[in-house]
Amino acid sequence: MKKHSKYLVTAALPYANSFIHTGHIAGAYLPPDIFVRYKRLNDEDVIFISGSDEHGTAIEMASIAENVTPREIIDRYHFANKKSFEDLGINFDIYSRTSNKIHHDTAQEFFLNIYNKNILVQKTDKQLFSEKENRFLADRFVTGTCPVCGYEEARGDECSNCGSNLSPLELINPRSKITGDIPVIKESTHYYFPLGDYQEKLEKWLDSKKGWKQNVMNYCKGWLKAGLRDRAVSRDLDWGVKIPVKGNEGKVIYVWFEAPMGYISATKELFIERNEPEKWKDYWMNEDTKLIHFIGKDNIVFHSLIFPATLMAHGGYILPDNVPANEFMNFEGEKQSKSKGTGVFVKDITAKFDPDVIRYTLASNMPENKDSEFVWKDLQVKNNSELAGILGNFINRTVVFTKNKFDNRIPEIKTIPETGNDILAFFKSQSEKLNELYDTFKFKDALLLTMDCVRAANKYFNDSEPWKVINTDKEKCGEIIRVCLELCHSIAILINPFLPFSSERILKILNVSDKDLKWNKIGKTILTAGNELGKNRILFPQIEDSEIEIQVQASSGGETVKTVSPQTGIITIEDFKKVSLKVAKVIECVPVPKSKKLLKLKLNLGTSEKQIVSGISEFYKPEDLIGKLVVVVDNLVPSKLMGVDSEGMLLAAKQNGELKIVTIDGDIQTGADVN
RNA sequence: GCCGGGAUAGCUCAGCUGGUUAGAGCGUCGGAAUCAUAAUCCGUAGGUCGGGGGUUCAAGUCCCUCUCCCGGUACCA
Structure with missing residues (x-):
């Protein structure tokens, strides 16, 4: 039964107004990548989708602030972030973007479908309108005097001086933030999605969900308890997906409504590329498909309440099977935040460190249950004592031994020594335990179990003492080393979800293809005696104190100093x-x-x-x-x-x-x- | 203010429906070993589980309360 299901895995669409940082990776991108890689090792049918979220006020604001087009802003971050993912080995089947035509078409079709069913309601509100620019001003485009504290530079949505929540209409002497002219009050009609109508359906649906994380359920219950309210689905804005109904010039679909549809349009795009333009339905409209949204906690209500409700409204689509949201990863005791300039951008850290070392550090400290902490020192410690010491060392000592004592060729094995059988069986049983951990998204535990295997391999090497046996019984020694080499291959499979680059390197060192890089080959003997090994290489060079010091200093400047790139x-x-x-x-x-x-x-x-x-x-x-x-x-x-x-x-x-x-x-x- | 989540060994974190001497990894200390990137393996020590009170035969785990942190949300006209 499980074998036949398909997986449609999505990772949150990063907003294209900033560079992604390590917190994003640990929370929403590394987990799905690990999951997908594991599924692929099991030959499961899975596609992995993400892309840039490129509309909305913030991007338009940024473009005005920098005096460039929104296109320039989104291009900058889209391509940079796409590269960041690639550099880290986050292997999407497609990393699309919501500015693509196919997304606009998809979102408009979706909107029209719901509009034509008379689901949307219209409401008219007073809003500020700039006659000079001939457009309505979004909250954040307005500035004026705060009616509460008198602060003269209050924003339309919030006074940054006294913290009051405001509506632009409350501001005294409102001005356009862009041109400085004085806006007039004008009525604007907007469409609303009646989220409240779906409350009962959503509650019932959520009740049926087993195995969802507690934090996710808590967020949803909080919202449901408070009661769901109508949400505007249109906005007065230039930059976005136009409302496909006449008489709505100057209005776009509100980004929260349109962005998650990016998962759908990206899937369509993927299968168009693959010359199977109808196949996307096989995932999105097929009850056998498990839709899994990987996100950070800030996105929970969108993925487990709001987007499902819109899918329900449209009809024909499957709903998420699970939404394994993570908490946040902080940075050296502070939030990773663009405005504070704290945190580590992926583009900076990948320029300096091996992607697998970064993946390992982030994975071993994923914020699965609560906010966690990224500490520079940790990267060094994990690399030196775990990756280099335990993993790299086992591969290296085995390969070097083979080279020195067996002419760099894989030794014969007539009978597997009893202890060798034990360790191979241990690997097999660990792989079975891992199945459960992966399927329940417990990746930190999975990583520990994986490393346990490598530790056990080292122990086998130690206990078997091949360096002594070689002096008395070369054939027996060969058998021990052969087992170790087989373990190396098994380790390449085991670590693959977490450390894909190193996994590949191990195969190269063993000089084998990836045809046996399958989960069910763990603990099996698959090598061919007599074959020569490839060139050895150190998988994880030591990271010196000085390399870490540079990073710590570069990013400890305090709030007024932006984290700088690792350059000296x-x-x-x-x-x-x-x-x-x-x-x-x-x-x-x-x-x-x-x-x-x-x-x-x-x-x-x-x-x-x-x-x-x-x-x-x-x-x-x-x-x-x-x-x-x-x-x-x-x-x-x-x-x-x-x-x-x-x-x-x-x-x-x-x-x-x-x-x-x-x-x-x-x-x-x-x-x-x-x- | 209200709602939710945190506070567990030096560090980073696990601990489901309450049940034997509270766990892991790393670090510390001691030993073994020397094939290997001074890398491994074995063992040791380390915690009144944020404070206080309560329920229970039994609480890190349930209840109350306080302190501190983090989210969300409201009000402050």
Whole structure:
């Protein structure tokens, strides 16, 4: 029965306005890749889908902020992220993107289907409209004075000063963030999806689900308990999938509604590429297919309530069989966050370390049950003591022994020694235990069990003492080494889901094809006596302290410093000239509400003023700083910290938990260049 | 404020419906071994399971309460 089911595995569509970081990988991409690889070793029918989510306000905002087209933004992140996945061996069958025509067609068909059934309801709201730009302004495009605290730069959805939730209509003196002009109030009609109508169906459906993770169920129950409400499915925006109904010019399908359909359009695209354009239905519309969504916890309600409801509304589609969401992976005690500039981008870490080492580190510490922690030191420790020490060493000692004592050829085996049979049987039984772990998404346990096999292999080598036996009985020694070589092959299979690159390298070293790279060959003898081994190579070179130190230092700059790429070395004067340093006087200084370390500073730079947010409140009180002359980076790309705009960076020295800001020795005019 | 989730050995984490001396990996310390990337193997030590109270023959596991962290959500007109 199980044999005949198909698997349709999806990984969350990353939003194309930032680079993916290790937290994303550990939470939503490595787990499905491991799962899919395991299934493939078992010859199961599985396809693995993901792609970039490329519409919505945030991308349009980014494009305006950078004065480029949205297309430039999404291209930048789409291709970078696609490459990041490839570099890490996350092997999607297709990594598509929602800006593709096929996705627009699919989403519009979906919308029309539901629209034609009169499922959608229309509501009219007052919204701010910019006559200059001739369009409605999304919440985040509006800025104005907060009616609660009087802060003049409040956003349309939230005041970043006092934290109040706002509607753009409440703002005093609202302005367009793009052009600065004053918008007018205009009515706009939108379509809503009546999620509440599906409450009962969803509850019943969820009740029938066995084996879902507790955290996933909890999130859903929370929402159901609160009652599901209508959700707008259209928006006044340029950038997105147009509403395919007349009279809705300037409106697009709300991104939350359209994005998950990206899984469907990506599947269509995949089978068009494979010249089987109808075959996607065999997955999406086939009850024998198990649809599994791998996501992070932020996405739970979309994948286990909202998207299923829209699938129900359309009809004909299967619903997810499981949604194994993970928690988050933090970074050295902090959230991995774009706005805070903390975390490790995949593009940076893959430039420096072996993808399998990264995969191993992330997998062994996956946030399966609760938020977990990525620590640089861990990468070194895992590599040196586990990958190199246990795994790499076993392969290496076996291969080197074969080379030195058996002419680099696979020894004959007449009878397998009893202890050899034991270890092979142990491998087999472990592989059976692993089946259950993989099927229940317990990948951390699976990794431990996998490494147990390698440990046992080392023990077999030790206990058998081939280096002694070689002196008395070469044939028997050959049999021991032969068993070890067979174990190497089994290990190549066992580690394949986690360490695909190393798995391949082991096959190369053994000089065999991948035809026996099948789960049911674990613990089997498959090598051919007399065959010569391939060239040996060290699978996991030691990672030195210095290599890790560089990373730790590069990413410990605190909130105001972006994690830098792992690059060191000498720069030219031209490089340095790119940085504009100026003397500035602190004229105002207040803590950022709700933040732990942030101070908001208003600075006088002689001819101009600017606002900088700096993570120094643990070291300085606001009143200590007012009037001080400080040094700032004047031409840093602006960013937001805790929702507060920051237009530069304050220089400070930091060491061992101490921090001192850079000040000027004596009097000089503010705005003076520093070099 | 309300809802949910955390707080377990030096570090990173497991502990299902309550049940013998609380587990794993890594690290520490000691020993064995020397084929191997100073890599392996064996053994040892390490925790009043965030604090306090309660239910029970029995609680890390259930209940109450407090502290701290993390999400979500509301209000603050």
